[in-house]
Amino acid sequence: MASSVSDVSVLATADQRDAYLKGLVQAVKAAVPGDLGLGGMRSRAEALLNEQAFPSTRDEDWRFTDLSAMLSIEFAVAGESAVDEAAIADLRLPETAGAQIVVVNGRVSTALSRIENLPPEAVVGSLGSSPDLSAKLGERLAQASGSHEVFTALNTVGFQDAVVIWLPRNVVVETPIQIIYVSRLQGNPAIVQPRCLVVAESGSAATLVEDFWGNSADSQFTNSVSELWLDANAQVSHSRIQREGAGTFHIGKTVVTQARDSQYVGTAVDFGAKLARHNWEIYQTGEQTTTKLYGLGAIANTQHADTHSLVALSHPHGTVEQEHKAIVDGKAHSVFNGRMAVAQKAQLTSASQLNRNLLLSDKARVDTKPQLEIVADNVKCAHGATVSQLQADEIFYLQSRGISAPQAQRLLIYAFAMEILETVSVATLRSRLAALISQWT
Amino acid sequence: MSVSVQSLVSQPYKYGFTTDIEADAIPRGLSEDVVRMISAKKNEPAFMLEFRLKAYRKWLTMKEPIWPNVSYPPIDYQNIVYYSAPKTQPKKLGSLDEVDPTMLETFEKLGIPLSEQKRLANVAVDAIFDSVSIATTYKEKLAESGVIFCSISEALQEHPELVEKYLGTVVPIGDNYFAALNSAVFSDGSFVYIPKDTQCPMDLSTYFRINNGDSGQFERTLIVAESGSSVTYLEGCTAPMYDSNQLHAAIVELVALDNATINYSTVQNWFAGDENGKGGIYNFVTKRGLCAGKNSKISWTQVETGSAITWKYPSCVLVGDSSVGEFYSVALTNNHQQADTGTKMVHVGKNTRSTIISKGISAAKSKNSYRGLVKIGPKATGARNYSQCDSMLIGDTSSANTFPYIQVQNSTAQVEHEASTSKIGEDQLFYFAQRGISPEDAVSMIISGFCRDVFNKLPMEFAAEADKLLALKLENTVG
Numbered sequence: 001m002a003s004s005v006s007d008v009s010v011l012a013t014a015d016q017r018d019a020y021l022k023g024l025v026q027a028v029k030a031a032v033p034g035d036l037g038l039g040g041m042r043s044r045a046e047a048l049l050n051e052q053a054f055p056s057t058r059d060e061d062w063r064f065t066d067l068s069a070m071l072s073i074e075f076a077v078a079g080e081s082a083v084d085e086a087a088i089a090d091l092r093l094p095e096t097a098g099a100q101i102v103v104v105n106g107r108v109s110t111a112l113s114r115i116e117n118l119p120p121e122a123v124v125g126s127l128g129s130s131p132d133l134s135a136k137l138g139e140r141l142a143q144a145s146g147s148h149e150v151f152t153a154l155n156t157v158g159f160q161d162a163v164v165i166w167l168p169r170n171v172v173v174e175t176p177i178q179i180i181y182v183s184r185l186q187g188n189p190a191i192v193q194p195r196c197l198v199v200a201e202s203g204s205a206a207t208l209v210e211d212f213w214g215n216s217a218d219s220q221f222t223n224s225v226s227e228l229w230l231d232a233n234a235q236v237s238h239s240r241i242q243r244e245g246a247g248t249f250h251i252g253k254t255v256v257t258q259a260r261d262s263q264y265v266g267t268a269v270d271f272g273a274k275l276a277r278h279n280w281e282i283y284q285t286g287e288q289t290t291t292k293l294y295g296l297g298a299i300a301n302t303q304h305a306d307t308h309s310l311v312a313l314s315h316p317h318g319t320v321e322q323e324h325k326a327i328v329d330g331k332a333h334s335v336f337n338g339r340m341a342v343a344q345k346a347q348l349t350s351a352s353q354l355n356r357n358l359l360l361s362d363k364a365r366v367d368t369k370p371q372l373e374i375v376a377d378n379v380k381c382a383h384g385a386t387v388s389q390l391q392a393d394e395i396f397y398l399q400s401r402g403i404s405a406p407q408a409q410r411l412l413i414y415a416f417a418m419e420i421l422e423t424v425s426v427a428t429l430r431s432r433l434a435a436l437i438s439q440w441t
Numbered sequence: 442m443s444v445s446v447q448s449l450v451s452q453p454y455k456y457g458f459t460t461d462i463e464a465d466a467i468p469r470g471l472s473e474d475v476v477r478m479i480s481a482k483k484n485e486p487a488f489m490l491e492f493r494l495k496a497y498r499k500w501l502t503m504k505e506p507i508w509p510n511v512s513y514p515p516i517d518y519q520n521i522v523y524y525s526a527p528k529t530q531p532k533k534l535g536s537l538d539e540v541d542p543t544m545l546e547t548f549e550k551l552g553i554p555l556s557e558q559k560r561l562a563n564v565a566v567d568a569i570f571d572s573v574s575i576a577t578t579y580k581e582k583l584a585e586s587g588v589i590f591c592s593i594s595e596a597l598q599e600h601p602e603l604v605e606k607y608l609g610t611v612v613p614i615g616d617n618y619f620a621a622l623n624s625a626v627f628s629d630g631s632f633v634y635i636p637k638d639t640q641c642p643m644d645l646s647t648y649f650r651i652n653n654g655d656s657g658q659f660e661r662t663l664i665v666a667e668s669g670s671s672v673t674y675l676e677g678c679t680a681p682m683y684d685s686n687q688l689h690a691a692i693v694e695l696v697a698l699d700n701a702t703i704n705y706s707t708v709q710n711w712f713a714g715d716e717n718g719k720g721g722i723y724n725f726v727t728k729r730g731l732c733a734g735k736n737s738k739i740s741w742t743q744v745e746t747g748s749a750i751t752w753k754y755p756s757c758v759l760v761g762d763s764s765v766g767e768f769y770s771v772a773l774t775n776n777h778q779q780a781d782t783g784t785k786m787v788h789v790g791k792n793t794r795s796t797i798i799s800k801g802i803s804a805a806k807s808k809n810s811y812r813g814l815v816k817i818g819p820k821a822t823g824a825r826n827y828s829q830c831d832s833m834l835i836g837d838t839s840s841a842n843t844f845p846y847i848q849v850q851n852s853t854a855q856v857e858h859e860a861s862t863s864k865i866g867e868d869q870l871f872y873f874a875q876r877g878i879s880p881e882d883a884v885s886m887i888i889s890g891f892c893r894d895v896f897n898k899l900p901m902e903f904a905a906e907a908d909k910l911l912a913l914k915l916e917n918t919v920g
Contacts, residue, residue, distance in 0.1 A: 040518075042896045060508065081768075154858060191524075244702070251817070275698060347837070357849070359851075359852035360852060361852055362851065362852050362853075363819075364847070365849065365850045366847070366849045367846070367847065367848045368846075368847045368848050369844065369847065370843075370845060370860070371842070371843060371844050371845070371857070372832075372841070372842060372843045372860060374711060374832065374834065374840060374841045374842065374862050375837070375838070375839070376834075376837055377835065377836055377837045378837070378864055379834075379864075380862070380863070381862040382859070382860065383858075383859070383860050383861070384858060384859040384860070385845070385857070385858040385859075386855075386857045386858070387817075387847060387849040387854065387856040388597065388854065388855040388856065389852045389853055389855075389857070413635055417506065420912035
């Protein structure tokens with residue numbers, strides 16, 4: 001298919017992109033703290049990076065997300081920095097009191113984190129502070145499928161610290177755990193690489209909130225990786241909120257590996273950043289897994305939000321439900337690529353996917369590709385996608401009941417978004433996000 | 442399942458015979474000289490040679506696409522015969538009586554009677570054998586209403602101005618790798634011109650036959666419908682069985698001006714290779730229609746059952762305001778067949794509408810992909826698209842993929858896409874069995890129901906044929 005995207009990034013030659021990637025690798029490598037003892041893992045990731053190129057719109061995975069604007073910015077690794085309690089007080093959720101981890105510039109801040117409300121068996125904290133895990137870590141950290149992907153490998157080469165949440169067998173954590181990621185930069189463009197590892201051993205359960213937050217318009221590159229491991233029967237409910245500053249390039253990876261009978265419910269919300277890309281990957285390692293993915297993007301001005309999801313089913317009786325919505329205003333550009341791969345062994349899979357896009361302005365743009373790849377024959381798979389503006393008849397219906405047109409429009413946008421936000425399990429977070437949407441137009 | 446599902450495709454390919462006829466073929470390989478030679482053999486006007494050379498030079502700079510979801514060993518473009526024509530063919534045919542009787546027999550065998558008097562159906566046929574057009578029937582009758590229906594070589598001699606005006610306007614020479622190759626070496630094809638405010642008095646049809654085992658077929662079809670006119674066009678294809686793979690890279694260009702309608706139907710039954718995937722045609726085709734005028738309409742209907750590999754995206758570029766594009770497709774793959782097919786609907790004008798209905802059936806070890814693009818440009822206010830692509834899997838070693846690209850740049854557009862995957866369930870077969878219907882009949886009924894939306898769009902005789910064709914192709918697959 002002839003590419004119609006203006007291939008700006010192609011103008012940057014392959015050599016330039018190679019050099020840029022090498023520069024990034026050297027920069028993050030030089031800043032690695034020596035005491036984490038992950039040398040082997042990091043050098044393997046670096047070897048993988050040597051064989052890869054910085055993506056351009058010629059790559060199918062990056063066809064609609066042009067990273068060439070990054071090429072002219074030299075990102076230095078963000079140094080250690082302190083943030084005032086006042087700056088993050090508003091982000092703390094009452095439900096998560098005593099189960100909050102604050103990450104500043106990619107490093108866990110012991111001063112700001114409060115984890116007193118967690119069961120003693122659970123290990124929650126930073127990578128450096130949990131030495132008794134080091135033997136087990138090797139099997140999980142950076143071991144998920146897809147770890148070779150260029151930005152994931154870059155994170156592995158250079159992350160400064162990692163949040164570790166390790167739930168032993170049958171431990172159920174009642175208090176939702178909140179991770180707040182913030183940055184404080186010293187003016188120069190900086191790269192921040194948050195890393196998170198969640199292992200839910202068999203029969204354990206937890207609710208996790210990841211909140212990426214920023215309010216500065218400075219150039220920043222956030223390259224985050226969160227690995228979630230759900231062993232047999234584990235249940236994890238996960239909300240990922242991205243509200244980064246207007247100058248931020250946010251490239252995030254969430255990779256979930258699900259064993260037999262596990263259940264993962266994830267909600268990803270993208271409001272912020274100049275350019276946001278979320279790679280959301282689900283891999284199945286056992287049968288009868290349940291996966292629910294809900295996504296919402298609400299972007300305006302010249303924002304760009306891209307969600308690439310992959311659900312790889314390789315065992316029987318899996319259930320997948322996915323709904324992704326986008327509200328696009330101004331000159332914003334929303335991209336969705338939802339891939340479901342059902343292997344021959346994954347008989348009796350039931351998968352559904354729906355992508356709905358609301359275009360609010362003439363300059364807004366949507367590119368979507370709901371993609372099914374099916375080899376098993378005894379499966380039920382369906383997907384759908386719609387792109388439209390608000391329905392004139394719906395607005396008219398509300399007007400006929402005495403609601404003004406702008407109000408009707410707000411109401412419909414709110415309803416459109418709430419279908420996704422209702423899946424956020426922490427009530428205060430849900431109502432805060434809802435408030436953002438109601439102010440949105 | 443009570444019957445073994447995979448024993449299916451034992452039905453021999455009944456068009457697999459070869460006609461022993463002396464051919465006038467040029468040596469293998471491709472070079473500028475070959476391009477010049479083809480042009481000279483056909484005694485073409487100068488602009489054509491120019492066109493071909495430009496395309497050839499462009500082709501040299503291009504790379505074979507790797508994005509389709511198909512795999513095949515690299516093609517040696519220097520090992521293909523680019524021009525092959527039956528030798529006994531006289532330069533200019535006075536009447537059908539002058540056609541080589543062997544050739545007539547070949548087409549009789551294929552069920553395409555070229556003798557007009559014997560012809561019952563009211564369809565004009567252009568028969569293409571390897572690189573040349575053998576005969577075109579009903580030409581005089583069509584000429585009465587001003588319709589031009591002839592081979593493109595003939596059109597180049599008799600109506601060069603029309604060909605020059607439209608050739609390459611819908612599919613530019615550098616559109617893609619195979620389009621460039623075709624533009625350089627195309628040998629023959631059909632040309633149709635429907636004058637203003639004319640309804641073509643009968644359906645037009647082209648029948649393609651590859652005979653030579655080493656030759657590629659590169660045909661080119663151009664249909665121009667002037668404002669207010671309408672035409673229905675059918676296309677059929679077969680080839681003998683060879684162990685080697687043959688390349689078929691065609692281009693079809695349609696132009697519809699104000700209020701014109703073109704209905705284009707294809708039943709593609711090239712040789713698909715044997716059950717081990719040996720042999721068969723590589724069908725790499727570029728088909729595109731341009732709705733240039735207001736209220737114009739182009740409708741593609743295709744039944745794809747043959748070819749080892751199909752790579753084909755009949756598309757509509759909706760430039761005229763309120764123009765309509767339609768795509769109805771059934772793609773069946775069996776054994777080791779691979780199909781990567783679908784459509785592109787590019788909405789440029791206001792209030793343009795498009796409909797896509799695609800049904801994919803994959804059996805045995807085949808790979809069936811739907812790849813589609815719906816693009817709504819920034820100026821396409823009020824554009825509307827509805828797409829539905831359903832897949833049916835027979836057996837657990839075949840695969841069905843969908844790659845629908847939706848690109849929207851206008852907020853007043855409304856685009857809907859839905860897709861589902863299903864199988865022929867044991868419970869369905871049991872239900873039929875209860876009513877005394879054998880599994881074979883049940884399968885063919887389920888399939889024909891699954892494809893109904895598409896078959897309804899085919900001309901009557903074709904629809905019946907397509908139904909039978911699918912049943913034959915799938916015989917013994919389920920049981």
